[in-house]
Amino acid sequence: MLARWMALPLAGILLLLWRPAEAATWSGQYVRQLPDTAFASVETAPDGTKVRHLPHHDADRKLDLPHLCSALGRLHQVKWVDPANAEAAQRHLQDHLAALGRNPCQPGPRSPR
Ligand SMILES: [Zn+2]
DSSP states (O other), X not given: OOOHHHHHHHHHHHHXXXXXXXXXXXXXXXXXXXXXXXXXXXXXXXXXXXXXXXXXXXXXXXXXXXXXXXXXXXXXXXXXXXXXXXHHHHHHHHHHHHHHTSOTTSOOSSOOO
């Protein structure tokens, strides 16, 4: 157990070391290879093409926090085939945040820039 006198400085050090997750770059090829389940929404265009939006799970289906935050920030930029899908996609992303019990997308005590 930590001595009380150590807890506060230790918390301060951890705060200094902690940075909001920065988005690792996913190449276009990497994103194309992701399964549909990696995306917040998968639509079908009138010509039958599949249109996938807002990838936020990696190839191992693990939630990727930087891409989750990015997806939430880009929701309004998506060109939806059916705008009704925007709400479901937002709900999907918000459910991840709720499951985390915290919002990793909020700027931390120390901004990366
Ligand atoms: Zn998801």
